[in-house]
Structure formats: structure tokens, C-alpha cells
Amino acid sequence: MSAELQIRLLDCIRGRRTEVFDSLALEMFAFQFERNAVYRAYCEQHRRTPVAVRNWREIPAVPTAAFKDFALTCFPVEDAVAEFHTSGTTRAKAGKHYFRTLELYDATIRQSFAAHLLPDAARLPMLVLTASPAEAPHSSLAHMMGAVAQQFGRPESDFYISHDDLLAEKLVHDLLEAQWAHQPVFVLGTAFAFGKFFEHCHRQDLKFEMSEGSRAMETGGFKGRSREMPKKDLYVQFESFLGISPSRVVNEYGMTELSTQFYDETFRVGHQSDLKTVPPWARVLVIDPNSGREAAVNERGLIRIYDPANMWSIMCVQTEDLGVLRDDGEFEVLGRAAGAEVRGCSLTAETLSSR
Amino acid sequence: MSATIEQIHEAIARALEAHQQVVQHRDTDSIIGAIAETAKRWREPTNPWRLRALKEAPAATGFSEPMVGEAIDLTFGALTREALGELVDGELGNRHILDEFCLRGRTRCRVAGPRLIAHFLAGNVPPPGIVSICIGLLLKSANIVKMSNRDPVFPALFAESLRDVDAELTDSVAALSWTREDSTQTQAALADANAVIAHGEDHTISALRQLAPEDSTFLGYGHKISFAVVAKEAMTTEGLPALAEAAAFDASVYDQQGCLSPHVFYVEERGELGPRKFAAALADAMAAFQQRVPRGTLSVEEAAAFTQVRTGYEFRAASDRRVAVWSSPNSNDWCVVYEDDPSFTPSCLNRMVFVKPIDGLKRVLDSTKQVASKVSTVGVAPMTTRTTAFAASLSNIGVHRVCPIGQMQRPPLSWHHDGRPNLAGLVRWTDFG
Numbered sequence: 001m002s003a004e005l006q007i008r009l010l011d012c013i014r015g016r017r018t019e020v021f022d023s024l025a026l027e028m029f030a031f032q033f034e035r036n037a038v039y040r041a042y043c044e045q046h047r048r049t050p051v052a053v054r055n056w057r058e059i060p061a062v063p064t065a066a067f068k069d070f071a072l073t074c075f076p077v078e079d080a081v082a083e084f085h086t087s088g089t090t091r092a093k094a095g096k097h098y099f100r101t102l103e104l105y106d107a108t109i110r111q112s113f114a115a116h117l118l119p120d121a122a123r124l125p126m127l128v129l130t131a132s133p134a135e136a137p138h139s140s141l142a143h144m145m146g147a148v149a150q151q152f153g154r155p156e157s158d159f160y161i162s163h164d165d166l167l168a169e170k171l172v173h174d175l176l177e178a179q180w181a182h183q184p185v186f187v188l189g190t191a192f193a194f195g196k197f198f199e200h201c202h203r204q205d206l207k208f209e210m211s212e213g214s215r216a217m218e219t220g221g222f223k224g225r226s227r228e229m230p231k232k233d234l235y236v237q238f239e240s241f242l243g244i245s246p247s248r249v250v251n252e253y254g255m256t257e258l259s260t261q262f263y264d265e266t267f268r269v270g271h272q273s274d275l276k277t278v279p280p281w282a283r284v285l286v287i288d289p290n291s292g293r294e295a296a297v298n299e300r301g302l303i304r305i306y307d308p309a310n311m312w313s314i315m316c317v318q319t320e321d322l323g324v325l326r327d328d329g330e331f332e333v334l335g336r337a338a339g340a341e342v343r344g345c346s347l348t349a350e351t352l353s354s355r
Numbered sequence: 356m357s358a359t360i361e362q363i364h365e366a367i368a369r370a371l372e373a374h375q376q377v378v379q380h381r382d383t384d385s386i387i388g389a390i391a392e393t394a395k396r397w398r399e400p401t402n403p404w405r406l407r408a409l410k411e412a413p414a415a416t417g418f419s420e421p422m423v424g425e426a427i428d429l430t431f432g433a434l435t436r437e438a439l440g441e442l443v444d445g446e447l448g449n450r451h452i453l454d455e456f457c458l459r460g461r462t463r464c465r466v467a468g469p470r471l472i473a474h475f476l477a478g479n480v481p482p483p484g485i486v487s488i489c490i491g492l493l494l495k496s497a498n499i500v501k502m503s504n505r506d507p508v509f510p511a512l513f514a515e516s517l518r519d520v521d522a523e524l525t526d527s528v529a530a531l532s533w534t535r536e537d538s539t540q541t542q543a544a545l546a547d548a549n550a551v552i553a554h555g556e557d558h559t560i561s562a563l564r565q566l567a568p569e570d571s572t573f574l575g576y577g578h579k580i581s582f583a584v585v586a587k588e589a590m591t592t593e594g595l596p597a598l599a600e601a602a603a604f605d606a607s608v609y610d611q612q613g614c615l616s617p618h619v620f621y622v623e624e625r626g627e628l629g630p631r632k633f634a635a636a637l638a639d640a641m642a643a644f645q646q647r648v649p650r651g652t653l654s655v656e657e658a659a660a661f662t663q664v665r666t667g668y669e670f671r672a673a674s675d676r677r678v679a680v681w682s683s684p685n686s687n688d689w690c691v692v693y694e695d696d697p698s699f700t701p702s703c704l705n706r707m708v709f710v711k712p713i714d715g716l717k718r719v720l721d722s723t724k725q726v727a728s729k730v731s732t733v734g735v736a737p738m739t740t741r742t743t744a745f746a747a748s749l750s751n752i753g754v755h756r757v758c759p760i761g762q763m764q765r766p767p768l769s770w771h772h773d774g775r776p777n778l779a780g781l782v783r784w785t786d787f788g
Contacts, residue, residue: 042673065667069675289658292685300655302662320663322655341656343417343505344612345478345554347578347729349701350660 005031006104009308012281013107021283025056028308028315035074038066039314056283057294061304061318064257067095072314075100084140086256097140097256100312105259108309109147112279116263117217117250118152122184124213126153127174129189129197131161140256141219145188153186166193168200175208175242184213187242190220195229198237209243216244217263219252235272246272253333257317259309265330275330282307286325287318297325300334358531363499363543366529370497371471373526379467379495381524383450387439389521390489394434397427397516404516412508416479417651418610425608425648429764430482430509434489438768443493445769446779453495456787466782468494469549469572475541475563477555479505480613483576485513486768487552488528490777499544500530503554507532535559542566550574550781572781576773579614580701580726582621583734583760584719585633586742590626595636598736601761602633603640605734607689608764610650611704614731615763618702621713621722630712631679634693637710638681641689650688650706660703661687668692697722716745720752727752731773734760 005027011017012024030050033040039062043049048060062072067086071077077098086095099105114121126149131139133146142159149157158174160167178185187194194216201207216238235246247266253276254261262276262284278284283306288295295301303323306316322334342351358366396402405427412423443450447466449457456463472491476484484503488510491498502510510530518525533540541563545551550572553563560575567573583605589598606617620637622630653661665682672678677695682688689706699722700709713719723730733754735742746757755774756766771777 038674042670045669045673063663063666063670065663066670069671289655289662290653290687292662302659318666320659322659341654342556342578343478344480344609344616344704345483345576345578345614346612346616346618346704347580347614347701349664349703351556351578352580352701352726352729 002031006101006311009281009311010104010107013104013111013279013309015111015280018280021281022056024281024308025059025283025306025315026050026053028311029053029056029059031311032074032315036072036314038070038072056306057285059306059316061316062314063318064095064255064320066314067097067257068093071096071098073098073100074312082143083138084143084256085138095256097313102143104309104311105143106147108260108279108281109144110151112261112263113148114152116265116267116277117186117215119267120213122186122213123152123154124184124186124215125174125178126157127171127185127187128157128159129161129166129171129187129193130159131164132159135159135162140254141190144254144261148188160189161193166196166200168197171197172200172204172206175210179208179210182211184211184215186215186217187244188217191218191229191231191234192220194218194234194238198234198241201241207241207243214242214244215248215250216242217250217252219254231274251276251333255319257310257314257319258305258307260305260307262331274332275326276333277330281309284323284325284331286323286331295325297327300324303331303333357533357537358540360539360543363531363533363540366531367471367497367499367544367547370499370527370529373523374470374495374497377523378497378527381495383443383453383493383495385521386492386495386524387436387443387450389517389524390434390439390492391436393513393517393520394431396520397431397513402516404512408508408512411512412506413651415504415508416506417653418479419649419651421648422608422610422651426481426509429608430485433482433765433768434485439489439493441767442769443778446776447782453493456785463787465785465787467785468496468778468782470497471548472496472498472550472552472781473544473548473567474498474500475551475553475555475559476501476503476506476510477559478503478578478612480609481506481509483554483772484510486772486777487554488513488530490552490781492524492528494778494781496527496550498528499548500528501541501544502530502532504532504534538566545571552576574775574780577729579731579773580729581615581617581732581734581763582619582699582723582730583617583736583763584713584716584742584745585620585622585630585736585760586716586739586745587623587626588739588741589736590622590628590630590633592628594737595628595632596640598760599633599636599640600643601736601759602637602734603644604761605763606637606708607641607644607648607650607706611702611706611708613764615766616704617708617732617734617763619699619709619711621697621711621719623716624712624714630710631693634679634691634710635681637708638689638691641681641691641706641708642683645683645688645706653687653705657703657705658687661690661705661707664692664703664707665690668694699723699726701726716742717748719745720748724752727754730754732756732758732763732766734758734763736760 080098082099128145133142136142238244285304286295286301303319456465551567679693682690
């Protein structure tokens with residue numbers, strides 16, 4: 001049964017098959033309920049068993065914190081071909097996501113990435129501001145970057161972070177070479193790494209004019225309470241330091257606990273946009289944390305993701321990010337929800353740990 | 356509305372004038388009488404100031420109306436004639452020493468408060484701000500008060516209500532609002548201050564310390580945490596309901612946002628009843644308190660933080676027997692988490708409480724050592740010889756106050772707030788003879 005389900009799912013992701021999401025999701029829920037004892041116990045406690053659940057929206061969500069406490073798998077964990085870890089601090093444990101296969105993961109990367117960043121099917125040198133997958137085997141981001149560089153990048157594509165250090169000189173060198181050769185480039189990395197590189201450019205008084213066709217993908221950038229740098233400010237720097245217009249910079253929203261990533265619709269609409277599209281095989285809900293029910297359109301709430309590509313772990317993941325659902329089913333990510341204002345005179349979990 | 360620089364200058368001038376012309380010549384007993392009378396009136400159900408606070412405070416503080424009612428009773432219940440007298444007598448030896456030379460040992464002494472005190476209030480929990488103003492009144496100072504943007508109601512209404520009883524005394528107090536970003540306003544308030552009393556987060560206090568005049572006295576009150584300890588002797592079938600009710604009161608009042616609000620209840624093992632029984636009883640009592648005094652509405656961020664903690668533990672509890680969760684059905688009104696891990700877990704607040712079993716009281720010291728410098732109050736049950744010895748150990752690690760569970764939110768007026776005297780650090784002495 002599992003082999004057949006995986007093949008059908010792969011076909012859906014690759015666009016070779018359409019299935020009614022509801023029935024696929026319910027089937028996936030039954031599969032995970034049966035195979036994942038920890039999840040089953042949680043569902044039973046909430047009286048949401050495959051018999052009781054009639055609609056995909058009722059499938060119990062697993063908080064991302066649970067990935068820190070349990071190996072959430074539908075297979076013996078010793079059979080894992082890969083495990084990705086969240087960046088845990090010294091105080092907090094890291095969450096771990098185990099994979100029985102990377103086939104589904106890689107299929108979603110290829111499908112979504114190409115649609116949102118390479119609609120022109122350009123083949124560009126990819127300059128990646130993360131560690132390489134070889135250096136960071138437990139980083140889902142490094143894996144993703146490795147996969148897209150291999151699939152879509154030119155052979156000279158490279159990684160510019162090593163042992164937590166940004167290789168700024170090397171990046172400057174390679175950008176200059178591409179600029180002289182009028183070779184458009186594709187730069188990819190975390191918002192934090194770009195921020196650091198732009199600081200370097202500012203100090204060294206460097207400004208590039210990358211050729212037309214160049215583009216960028218940035219991700220993350222949320223640390224604690226808020227974005228390190230407002231998205232708008234960061235995008236202005238792409239323009240001023242690299243000559244890449246904000247209409248050619250795309251934010252990616254992904255996390256260790258998921259297999260599917262989400263991208264700004266910027267390339268599709270032709271101007272910079274903060275709206276993320278939901279691929280046909282997944283669903284996104286925004287939950288009002290006060291009521292636990294779905295938030296109204298345009299109202300803020302916690303982002304909940306139904307990602308069937310998480311077939312061998314947990315399909316329905318409750319994130320810790322705040323977001324808004326818009327009219328047309330797209331959504332906007334507003335950042336980590338941890339930044340509650342201090343109202344009284346007590347220290348809180350957050351103010352105490354940030355000390 | 357944000358006060359202008361001119362308004363601040365004017366308010367200070369008026370307060371100083373009242374101080375100089377009238378208040379510094381008043382006798383302390385009459386000041387105590389005026390404060391006590393005002394506080395007594397606030398506790399009457401139909402008092403117009405009380406009714407105004409009940410109407411106006413919920414929006415700013417985020418508390419429900421019944422919670423504002425509790426806050427009024429806690430704040431003004433503490434300001435009795437006896438308690439005010441005790442505060443002055445206790446710290447200065449004799450209240451008349453503020454009025455005239457009094458014999459102390461072989462010398463006659465007289466004390467004077469600062470000419471002008473600048474009070475910087477913070478947060479939505481009323482007592483620290485009201486007490487701060489009372490300290491300024493008792494010391495016959497002129498007082499410029501920057502109210503918290505989370506409570507622009509209580510200090511202003513208190514000052515106005517004092518006018519009904521004692522108008523000339525009220526003239527020495529000006530309660531205004533401006534934002535933290537208005538640094539010129541802050542500088543104007545600080546420029547001539549002889550003493551500064553600052554409440555707030557550490558960074559706010561250190562910024563104010565930098566700005567305060569060099570020769571001024573500076574008292575900073577940073578944000579704190581509190582917790583409670585239930586010794587095994589208290590875990591009896593007979594005593595548990597009352598103990599749980601007292602614990603729920605301490606944890607629920609001010610929606611757990613006060614520095615005296617417990618985050619964790621450590622419950623000693625091997626009592627007649629186990630720690631889990633305490634957690635269950637606490638949950639019942641939290642539910643009952645919620646019925647009577649509902650928690651305020653949460654912002655999306657606060658609700659999100661609460662939901663994350665609750666659901667994270669609920670997921671664990673489903674297959675980990677060391678964890679159990681009790682919460683209000685389908686809501687975020689309150690939550691009790693039992694966790695068999697003695698490390699101190701700070702709460703996201705808003706009535707999220709942890710109950711942790713502990714093997715002997717001494718273990719509490721190890722578990723809380725890391726946060727000890729930030730602890731305000733430790734609630735204890737019962738008060739026995741054994742817990743008295745334990746209180747001494749808590750004192751050794753830097754805890755400022757140990758009290759019975761149920762009294763955590765009711766510090767006597769004469770308590771040493773953050774381990775220091777309230778009046779003695781502000782006065783200047785003159786010896787005669």
C-alpha cells in the first residue's frame with residue numbers, strides 16, 4: 001500500500017496526475033495514524049481517528065516542537081537515509097526530521113523551485129551563501145541548495161559559507177568575473193548571510209552591476225522577535241549592491257520539519273510580492289490562536305501546513321510562524337510568533353532566555 | 356496623549372511650589388491619614404474613582420473588569436493607616452522624625468525626603484506605581500510621575516481621588532504620560548530630580564540611570580520572576596483544596612504578569628498525596644478562578660505563544676507519562692503543565708503554570724540557581740521550622756522574599772522591595788547636638 005501511495009503522490013507532485021486533495025490527505029492521515037505510535041496516541045487523545053475525521057481540515061496538527069521530543073516517523077528510524085536538524089541553541093534541543101527517502105523531497109524542490117524562480121528555464125551559475133551539503137549533511141537548506149544547484153545550475157555553481165564563515169573575498173571575485181563576462185548569475189542564501197555580505201560590500205565600497213537575467217533567492221532571516229532587517233530594506237540592498245532589482249528577488253519559506261517549500265509569486269506577477277503560492281499537492285491554513293479555529297481571510301494567525309510530501313513523517317505541521325491568508329488562497333508570512341510584548345513586570349520565557 | 360516639554364516644566368513647577376509652600380510643613384500623621392482615607396474610599400463598591408477605573412483600565416491594561424476590581428482591592432487594601440505608619444516607623448525609627456528633631460540614641464535627628472522625585476512607572480500591574488507615589492507623599496517630596504503606557508489610569512485617578520480628601524497634598528503630585536521615545540520629555544523630567552525611582556526592563560532602567568543627574572539618588576526596580584514550593588507536609592487530603600485555591604489565586608491574579616506571579620510550583624514528593632494530585636487540584640482551582648475573574652483578552656502574539664506551549668506539552672503528554680496537561684476546554688484561558696523535570700521553566704505568562712515534583716527541598720535550590728538573581732518572591736507551604744530553614748537557604752542564593760502561598764500577591768507595604776528599604780535609601784539625615 002505504501003509503495004503505491006508514494007508513487008501516486010510523486011505523480012501528483014510532478015504534475016502528471018491530479019487527485020482530490022481531501023481523499024489523498026485522508027488516506028495519508030490513515031497511513032500515518034497506523035504507523036506512527038506517538039502521533040496515534042495524540043490523535044486518540046483528541047478523539048480524531050481516521051474513522052472520526054471526515055475532512056482534511058480536521059486532521060490533527062503536530063506542533064514543530066514535537067520534532068525535538070520524538071522521532072516522528074512512519075518507518076523504523078534506523079532505516080533513515082537522511083536526517084535534517086533544526087538549529088537548536090545550546091539551551092534548547094534541536095528538532096530532527098528523519099527521511100526514509102529523499103525522492104519526495106527532491107521532487108517538490110524541483111517542481112516548485114523551477115516554477116517560481118526559473119520560469120524562463122535559464123541555466124545560470126548559482127552562487128550559494130550556505131554551507132555545501134557535504135559540509136552540512138544535517139541542514140535541510142544545504143540539501144535543498146545542493147539539489148537545485150545540481151539540477152538547474154551551471155557546473156561552476158559553488159557554496160560560499162564554510163565553517164560558519166562567509167567567504168566574502170571569493171564571492172566578490174566570482175561576482176566580478178561574471179560581471180566582466182556579462183554572465184547573469186543566480187545568488188541564493190539566507191537573509192542573514194546576504195545582510196553580512198552587503199555589510200562587507202559597504203565597508204569595501206563595492207557595488208556590482210550584475211547582468212540582466214540575474215536573480216536572487218533569500219530565505220529565513222527571522223531570529224527571535226523579528227526579521228533582522230526589514231525585507232524591504234534588504235531588497236533595496238540587492239539593488240544597490242548587486243544591481244538585482246527587487247522584482248527579481250524571491251523569498252523562500254521552508255523549514256526543517258517540512259518537505260515542501262513556498263515561494264513569493266514575484267516572477268509570476270512580474271513585480272516584488274510578499275504573497276506565497278501554495279503548490280497543488282499541499283494546503284495552508286491560518287489558525288486564530290485565541291480560538292483554535294481558522295482565522296478569517298486577512299486576519300493574522302498561526303500558519304498550519306498540510307504537506308503530503310512529509311509522507312514518512314507528519315503531514316500536518318503546526319508552525320510557530322504568524323501569517324495571513326489572502327483572498328486568492330495565497331498567504332503571507334509575518335515571522336516568528338515569539339515576540340509577545342511584555343505587559344506587566346514579570347520576566348517571561350522569552351525575555352529571560354534572551355538575556 | 357503625550358505631555359509636551361512645557362507641560363512637564365509647568366507640572367514640576369507646580370509640584371515644587373506645593374512642596375515648598377505647604378507639603379514640607381505638613382505633619383506625617385496627616386499625610387498618612389489622607390492616603391489611608393483615600394484608599395479606604397476606593398474599596399467602597401460605589402466609589403466614583405473605583406467605578407471609573409473599572410471602566411477605563413481594562414482597555415489599557417488588558418485585564419478583565421473583574422480583574423481590575425481585584426487589582427483595586429489588592430492595591431488599596433494594603434494602604435491602611437496602620438501599614439503606612441509601620442512603614443515609616445520601621446524604616447526611620449519614628450514617623451515624627453520627618454517632622455521635627457527626635458531623639459535617637461544620644462543624638463537628636465531629623466530626616467528630609469528628596470525635594471523632587473521623578474517616578475518612571477512600567478507595566479500594567481498597579482501596586483508598584485501607586486506605592487511609589489505614596490512613598491513620595493510620605494517623604495513630602497514634589498513628584499513628577501511618568502505613567503506606564505500600559506496603565507495611564509491608576510496613577511492619574513489615584514492622584515485625583517486624593518484631591519477629594521486633601522487638595523493641597525495632591526498639588527505635589529503630577530502624573531503625566533509620554534512615550535519612551537520622547538527623550539527630551541524624559542530629560543526634562545529628570546533634569547532637576549533629586550531622586551529617581553525607575554521601574555521597567557533592565558535596558559530601560561540602565562538608560563534612565565545614564566540620564567539621571569549625577570548627584571541624584573537612583574532606585575531601579577527591574578522585572579523579576581517568582582515561584583512557589585509546596586513541602587510534603589502540606590500535601591494532605593484535608594489541606595489540598597484550600598492550598599490549591601491559594602496557589603491559583605497567586606498564579607492567576609494580574610493574569611500572571613506581575614513580578615510576584617509564580618511561574619512554577621515545586622511540589623515535594625513523598626507527602627500523603629503526590630505532586631500530580633496538586634497539579635490536578637490547582638487546575639480545578641484555576642478553572643474556578645477563571646469563572647469568577649476571567650483572564651483578559653490576549654493579543655495574537657500572546658495567544659500564539661500560549662498555544663505553542665500548551666500544544667507542545669499536550670503532544671508530549673499523549674505518549675510520555677512524565678508529562679500531563681490540564682487546560683480550559685478549547686481555549687487558552689489557563690493551563691497547568693505537570694512535568695517531571697526539575698529545571699526551572701519560565702512561563703509565557705497569562706495563566707500558564709508548571710508543576711514539578713522535587714525530591715527534597717534542597718533540590719529546589721539547585722534547580723533555580725541559574726535564575727536566582729532574578730527571583731522576587733518564593734511562596735512556601737506550610738510555614739514550619741523545616742521551611743524556615745529552607746527560607747534561610749533561599750535568602751543565601753539571593754531571594755528577596757519568602758511568604759506563604761496565597762500571600763505572594765499581597766506583600767506588606769513595609770516589605771523590602773527587591774531587597775532594599777523603600778524610604779531609608781531616599782532620605783537625608785540631619786543630626787543635632
